[in-house]
Amino acid sequence: MSRTRSTTLAAVAAGGLVLLAAPPAQAADTATVSVLHAVPGVPVDVYANGEELIPDFQPGTLTDEMSLPAGDYDLAIYPAGSDPASTTPAAKADDVTVPAGANATVVAHLTETGTPVLTPFVNDVSAVPAGQARVTVRHTAAAPAVDVRAGGTVVAPGLTNPEEATLTVPAGTISADVVLAGTSTVAIGPADLTLGEGTVTAVYAWGSADADYQLAVQTLSGMDSAPSAVPGGSGGLTGDGLPLPLVALSGAGLVAAALAGRRLLGTRA
Amino acid sequence: MRAPVAVLVAGLALAVGVPTAWAATRPGPAAGPPVASVLDTPSEGPSPAPAVTAHPAAPSAVAPRVAPVRLQLAGVDAPLDPVGVDPAGAMALPEDVDRVGWYRFGPAPGADEGTAVLAGHVDDAEQGLGALAPLREVEAGAEVRVTDAAGAVTRWQVVSRELIEKRALPLAALFQRTGPPRLVLLTCGGEFLPELRSYADNVVVVAEPGP
Numbered sequence: 001m002s003r004t005r006s007t008t009l010a011a012v013a014a015g016g017l018v019l020l021a022a023p024p025a026q027a028a029d030t031a032t033v034s035v036l037h038a039v040p041g042v043p044v045d046v047y048a049n050g051e052e053l054i055p056d057f058q059p060g061t062l063t064d065e066m067s068l069p070a071g072d073y074d075l076a077i078y079p080a081g082s083d084p085a086s087t088t089p090a091a092k093a094d095d096v097t098v099p100a101g102a103n104a105t106v107v108a109h110l111t112e113t114g115t116p117v118l119t120p121f122v123n124d125v126s127a128v129p130a131g132q133a134r135v136t137v138r139h140t141a142a143a144p145a146v147d148v149r150a151g152g153t154v155v156a157p158g159l160t161n162p163e164e165a166t167l168t169v170p171a172g173t174i175s176a177d178v179v180l181a182g183t184s185t186v187a188i189g190p191a192d193l194t195l196g197e198g199t200v201t202a203v204y205a206w207g208s209a210d211a212d213y214q215l216a217v218q219t220l221s222g223m224d225s226a227p228s229a230v231p232g233g234s235g236g237l238t239g240d241g242l243p244l245p246l247v248a249l250s251g252a253g254l255v256a257a258a259l260a261g262r263r264l265l266g267t268r269a
Numbered sequence: 270m271r272a273p274v275a276v277l278v279a280g281l282a283l284a285v286g287v288p289t290a291w292a293a294t295r296p297g298p299a300a301g302p303p304v305a306s307v308l309d310t311p312s313e314g315p316s317p318a319p320a321v322t323a324h325p326a327a328p329s330a331v332a333p334r335v336a337p338v339r340l341q342l343a344g345v346d347a348p349l350d351p352v353g354v355d356p357a358g359a360m361a362l363p364e365d366v367d368r369v370g371w372y373r374f375g376p377a378p379g380a381d382e383g384t385a386v387l388a389g390h391v392d393d394a395e396q397g398l399g400a401l402a403p404l405r406e407v408e409a410g411a412e413v414r415v416t417d418a419a420g421a422v423t424r425w426q427v428v429s430r431e432l433i434e435k436r437a438l439p440l441a442a443l444f445q446r447t448g449p450p451r452l453v454l455l456t457c458g459g460e461f462l463p464e465l466r467s468y469a470d471n472v473v474v475v476a477e478p479g480p
Binding site: 058196230253 | 273274275278280281282284287321325326327331359372389396397402447455457468471472
């Protein structure tokens with residue numbers, strides 16, 4: 001691709017984004033969208049409602065989160081550098097509803113039989129309990145049903161393309177792999193995945209038998225919760241009451257006053 | 270007749286004066302402005318229209334963080350342990366009251382943004398007073414130093430101390446991971462509730478990066 005052309009594409013993309021970017025005051029009317037390219041071997045241009053959104057998008061790459069107005073989108077991908085007016089899209093998805101406040105990842109991937117498609121996944125970005133991490137596994141590979149394992153234990157059995165499974169687990173690093181469903185034939189991995197506390201990690205199995213299978217990882221943060229309390233002592237040694245010696249001194253004063261009062265009254269009587 | 274009057278007056282003065290003087294000379298339950306007001310995070314201005322950026326999505330290793338290992342302030346010199354949450358979801362603290370916990374899920378002291386939280390038991394029925402017991406008397410302006418495992422020192426200045434009822438503790442604000450860098454020190458205080466073997470309040474000290 002020539003420099004001139006990429007500059008033009010960048011300008012078009014920027015123009016599209018000015019229309020798409022909403023001021024924070026309208027945050028309630030926007031959605032957060034990321035795009036993952038998981039079709040092996042083919043760089044693409046991504047179009048939203050006829051406007052180029054992402055030029056020359058490389059397989060195995062993920063966009064950062066974009067803030068877009070909520071609404072319906074016609075999405076399409078074309079081979080990178082082709083003219084959308086005269087080219088059949090490699091895949092398209094019309095009237096994809098992106099609701100206000102939602103967090104979605106649009107994935108360009110292969111179906112089980114190897115046809116490129118665009119699938120919007122909604123990310124669960126509700127609060128994660130303190131100490132935990134949420135992980136969502138998504139089957140976006142040209143492959144039959146799989147089991148996803150963590151540390152050798154099946155955690156998501158029988159996942160088919162384009163299904164997903166979500167788990168909440170203690171934060172930490174796990175060793176994950178993908179096996180053909182019901183077998184121990186490893187198709188992908190194992191790979192170490194760091195599941196950060198209070199984050200959402202989406203793990204995508206993608207690729208094809210010809211192009212090899214791989215994992216893609218998307219991390220969304222900001223779902224953390226504070227601990228429910230802070231304990232801090234069980235001794236009662238720092239109670240805020242008057243210290244005992246001072247209680248005694250005060251009491252002694254009271255007794256002296258009482259005795260003196262009695263004597264006063266007795267004198268008068 | 271004069272003597273009993275003098276004793277009466279002196280006795281009453283002692284009975285009332287001792288508790289009054291004690292109360293008057295104690296460190297107040299708070300120092301500096303209220304914790305809630307110093308925890309306010311200024312809202313960020315409108316962000317510019319984002320350009321679409323992309324990065325490789327292959328799994329990548331996360332660089333380990335350098336943990337803080339030592340806390341020092343007036344009357345306190347304590348080792349730090351990384352801690353998380355207990356099964357009930359409360360912050361887990363070191364059993365040893367001479368040690369202080371660093372909430373490892375939040376920022377480390379010295380991170381670019383967010384609040385680093387250090388907390389410890391004020392005392393224990395068997396072990397006696399804890400390392401953070403002097404926190405109840407720390408004054409605004411006091412210096413706090415935290416040393417990390419690599420030997421780097423961060424300096425902090427106390428801006429606020431407050432006794433806050435446990436159920437009213439502004440947990441989300443205290444444990445925020447974004448916003449300006451802060452250091453929060455927590456222990457227990459206030460009235461002891463023997464039937465619960467627990468204190469009614471938390472002592473909350475907020476510090477900001479020092480000069």
